[in-house]
Amino acid sequence: MKLTSVVAQLLLAPLALAAAAPGVGKKISYDGYKVFRISTHHDAAEVKDQLKSLTAVPFNLNADEHLDIAIAPESLAAFNALELDAEVLHQDLGADIKEEAKFGAYGGVSANAVPSLTWFNTYHAYADHVTFFNDLAGAFPQNSEIFNAGTSVQGRNLFGIHIWGSGGKGSKPAVYFHGTVHAREWITAKVVEYISYQLLTKYSTDTAVKAIVDKYDFYIIPFANPDGFVYTQTNDRLWRKNRMTRSGSSCVGTDINRNWPYKWELTGGASTDKCSETYKGLAAGDTPENKGLVAFTKSLQASKGIKLYIDWHSFGQYILLPYGFDCSARASNHARQTTLATGLANKIRESYGTRFTYGPSCSTLYKTTGSSTDYLTDVAKAELAWTIELRPTGSSSSGFILPAAQILPSSIEQWEGMKYLLATM
Structure with missing residues (x-):
């Protein structure tokens, strides 16, 4: 889903790290990150302003009603001090990612057999x-x-x-x-x-x-x-875009679903x-x-x-x-x-x-x-x-x-x- 303009307002340290790494490097850890759903009470601008100094990664954002956002361990105390109207979605995002990544084994099937x-x-x-x-x-x-x-x-x-x-x-x-x-x-x-x-x-x-x-x-x-x-699966579980590099920029990736050649030139939607x-x-x-x-x-x-x-x-x-x-x-x-x-x-x-x-x-x-x-x-x-x-x-x-x-x-x-x-x- 789309990420609203809060992305530009937050200090997205883990996200920025992923964007700047074109190759396969150190895997980004979300251990200790806590994910919250914050009720905006139809005043998203005020909530975004309070969050802008925190290290965080946006999840699904519906700015008019709520913001879903992962807060880094070092910013949790500052976040709690804001006393926002929030509920916890992930107690430990890193632990949940590790649980999800317990892949099942699949070695294929014999010729002409149907997978299970x-x-x-x-x-x-x-x-x-x-x-x-x-x-x-x-x-x-x-x-x-x-x-x-x-x-x-x-x-x-x-x-x-x-x-x-x-x-x-x-x-x-x-x-x-x-x-x-x-x-x-x-x-x-x-x-x-x-x-x-x-x-x-x-x-x-x-x-x-x-x-x-x-x-x-x-x-x-x-x-x-x-x-x-x-x-x-190798570097950053929350990566969204493709892996295309651009000349003159350390940031990686283009949103394929904002790149189709129709109404691409319009503003406000990408x-x-x-x-x-x-x-x-x-x-x-x-x-x-x-x-x-x-x-x-x-x-x-x-x-x-x-x-x-x-x-x-x-x-x-x-x-x-x-x-x-x-x-x-x-x-x-x-x-x-x-x-x-x-x-x-x-x-x-x-x-x-x-x-x-x-x-x-x-x-x-x-x-x-x-x-x-x-x-x-x-x-x-x-x-x-x-x-x-x-x-x-x-x-x-x-x-x-x-x-x-x-x-x-x-x-x-x-x-x-x-x-x-x-x-x-």
Whole structure:
């Protein structure tokens, strides 16, 4: 999710350290950091002013209602002295990161075997994710294959899985998913993996799933930002951007979701500061990742068109419709999109009671420019182009460090929602 202007106002020592380290160096520790949700009582400016001298890392920030922020151990006494209206979300962020990083072992499966559902019990290393998708496609060669949508800054493939049904591959309109655009949002890869798994393993036994797969071609990219994801596992769990360096700056990274070549030039929805978490780049579409994703998107548009695009993120539990660049703009089929979003939110809630807020991106959450969903809506002409912000939210929020025990519940509720959406849209 977007980080508001409080980023520029805080002394983000750990974040600045990560931004200035282009290579793989010392791993950043968050041991002893305590994460708070601070109620702003609709006076965010005053709260930000009080925080500006502290060493802190912003989490999810909703400036009008609350700020979620991790306070460094050396600043805790000063923070407590402010006596703000705050509750604790993480007692020790470092300890929770260590618990999350107890990766499950995955050595692959025998030829043509289906991976086990135990994959979804834990998080995994990047190399294991690659193996998982190769194994999944290998188990269903008659209606799936691995494809490449481009290359990252560091040379990793933007790989994905293509799933099709009757009529053969490439014969139907596209359903197109991106995961892990923002590196620290680990749950997004797990959710799109679960959806891929269900589409393939249920195709021959579930008539509803077969009908969905026979109607669309699915193109699912689990890591739109693979370099950033790897960096979260080796150096800084809270890293967000890609790993692109810029001449004349020690700061690293561009926000891929502020770099799409549509409404990129507008102000107020991204940053021109190379050190910012929402840095937009020097020119529209100038990151290697975006160049590949744009080219691949154009190929889908030119083929059978794009029925549905979802950019999966965390956190906050939102279903965000067009547009991000203008809070008063609405898609031409806005009424239909709202009806579908209502149904999706209702279906998601049936599994575990999880509530998702829905509405136009800018007016519901915040302004964004150079975003994938606006590009997909107006340039690639996708019928539906949404952002879904996954778990968590609320006073029990664990932010980006979602416990492994919530991988399956989060995945299951989204799968139930997707079955509804794909059958109804």
